[in-house]
Amino acid sequence: AAQLFCTSANMSRRYDSRTTIFSPEGRLYQVEYAMEAISNAGAAMGVLAKDGVVLVAEKKITSKLLDTKAVGVRREKMYKLDDHIACAVAGITADANILINICRLAAQQYHLAYQDPIPVEQLVQSVCDTKQGYTQFGGQRPFGVSLLYAGWDEHYGFQLYQSDPSGNYGGWKAAAIGAGHAAANNVLKTEYKEDITLAEAIPLLVKVLSKAMDTSLSADKMEIATMTKDASGKVVHRIFDSAEMQPFIDAANAEKAATGAAAP
Amino acid sequence: MSIFEYNGAAIVAMAGKNCVAIGSDLRFGVQLQTITTDCPKVFQMNDKLFLGLSGLGTDAQTLHEKLVFRHNLYKLREERSMKPTTFAHLVSSVLYERRFGPYFAGPVIAGLEDNGTPYLCGMDSIGAMETAKDFMVQGTSPESLYGMCESMWREDMEPEELFETLAQCLLSGVDRDALAGWGSVVHVITPDKVITRTIKGRMD
Numbered sequence: 001a002a003q004l005f006c007t008s009a010n011m012s013r014r015y016d017s018r019t020t021i022f023s024p025e026g027r028l029y030q031v032e033y034a035m036e037a038i039s040n041a042g043a044a045m046g047v048l049a050k051d052g053v054v055l056v057a058e059k060k061i062t063s064k065l066l067d068t069k070a071v072g073v074r075r076e077k078m079y080k081l082d083d084h085i086a087c088a089v090a091g092i093t094a095d096a097n098i099l100i101n102i103c104r105l106a107a108q109q110y111h112l113a114y115q116d117p118i119p120v121e122q123l124v125q126s127v128c129d130t131k132q133g134y135t136q137f138g139g140q141r142p143f144g145v146s147l148l149y150a151g152w153d154e155h156y157g158f159q160l161y162q163s164d165p166s167g168n169y170g171g172w173k174a175a176a177i178g179a180g181h182a183a184a185n186n187v188l189k190t191e192y193k194e195d196i197t198l199a200e201a202i203p204l205l206v207k208v209l210s211k212a213m214d215t216s217l218s219a220d221k222m223e224i225a226t227m228t229k230d231a232s233g234k235v236v237h238r239i240f241d242s243a244e245m246q247p248f249i250d251a252a253n254a255e256k257a258a259t260g261a262a263a264p
Numbered sequence: 265m266s267i268f269e270y271n272g273a274a275i276v277a278m279a280g281k282n283c284v285a286i287g288s289d290l291r292f293g294v295q296l297q298t299i300t301t302d303c304p305k306v307f308q309m310n311d312k313l314f315l316g317l318s319g320l321g322t323d324a325q326t327l328h329e330k331l332v333f334r335h336n337l338y339k340l341r342e343e344r345s346m347k348p349t350t351f352a353h354l355v356s357s358v359l360y361e362r363r364f365g366p367y368f369a370g371p372v373i374a375g376l377e378d379n380g381t382p383y384l385c386g387m388d389s390i391g392a393m394e395t396a397k398d399f400m401v402q403g404t405s406p407e408s409l410y411g412m413c414e415s416m417w418r419e420d421m422e423p424e425e426l427f428e429t430l431a432q433c434l435l436s437g438v439d440r441d442a443l444a445g446w447g448s449v450v451h452v453i454t455p456d457k458v459i460t461r462t463i464k465g466r467m468d
Binding site for chain 1: 330333
């Protein structure tokens with residue numbers, strides 16, 4: 001009788017070439033490889049506070065030759081998706097640009113149809129449905145991007161979501177993606193407290209970022225963005241410039257030096 | 265009755281010295297019945313750009329919503345607001361896309377360029393643009409409006425005088441129009457602010 005089953009030890013080799021196929025162990029290797037790509041990319045993390053959401057990210061492209069005034073290059077990690085939703089990305093930048101465009105279109109299409117701003121979770125869901133499609137049909141690889149979404153809507157107030165290449169998403173009080181995210185998540189688990197305010201959350205995140213990054217913090221290597229409401233109740237998305245970031249950076253670097261000096 | 269006269273409208277835009285003003289009537293009607301008297305036909309696109317849309321109400325509404333869509337995406341991608349000339353060309357483009365099944369709307373665009381120069385533009389329902397240095401009108405009684413503007417407009421009017429002139433042209437222009445009137449709203453755009461005034465005219 002003809003042998004019907006291959007007894008090769010590494011079965012995964014036969015299944016990797018097709019992105020939309022399960023492996024015998026029931027894994028989607030391409031999705032896992034995508035997540036692997038992201039854990040080598042610049043870190044991004046977010047915290048949901050009572051009075052807003054803060055996102056902090058590490059920039060990987062820091063050449064002096066970069067023209068920081070050109071649109072599209074000015075920022076690497078933080079993007080506005082609509083007036084009330086912003087995001088931070090980690091992973092393959094080119095893939096991220098496509099997804100950001102998809103998010104922006106989804107938000108405007110919702111607004112065109114319903115004359116209402118898209119609820120944050122709906123936007124996340126719609127993008128995740130797109131991402132999931134790339135794991136099931138078409139024979140195309142998944143997007144090598146994880147996103148952190150920060151937004152406000154009238155239904156659930158301030159919210160923070162995280163999505164990954166599988167198309168899965170979750171709502172979080174604090175989350176980290178990219179390099180060092182496991183360690184960052186651990187620190188956030190111990191340091192996060194309910195009813196944290198934005199004023200407490202920003203230094204916390206900067207501190208967590210400085211722990212996740214190998215080098216010391218500086219304004220040209222990171223981005224900070226917040227989603228808050230101004231005095232009139234309007235939702236405001238702000239990306240900090242270098243001068244605004246400096247006090248937080250100084251505080252974090254000082255603390256790092258102090259604890260570094262204190263440790264045996 | 266023409267499809268452009270189903271709802272009725274009157275829009276006037278005028279240029280002054282480093283300022284523009286645009287105003288419309290407030291009537292919302294269905295043929296000869298007036299339904300409400302609080303329906304402006306002028307929309308603010310950004311702090312120095314206004315769009316007036318006359319013609320069929322539903323088309324004016326949909327067109328406005330589509331242009332907000334396009335303008336929002338532009339602002340997100342380019343990280344700046346659209347210039348008046350750019351916006352006008354976008355409107356023209358969107359209208360021509362429907363060349364053989366058009367939106368029954370008559371747009372008027374009024375704005376200030378970056379250096380404070382006034383920009384005025386009007387077009388037909390399939391996007392043929394016409395820019396002007398003095399004034400632009402659209403609506404169900406353009407002849408009356410043109411007549412008033414032609415006699416009242418002068419060059420280099422200051423914002424206050426521009427407002428008075430435009431308001432008088434609009435109010436008198438709609439007197440002979442059964443389909444437009446019932447009060448009006450006028451926006452005056454200067455480099456630092458926008459002043460909006462609602463005027464009670466002949467309520468008929």
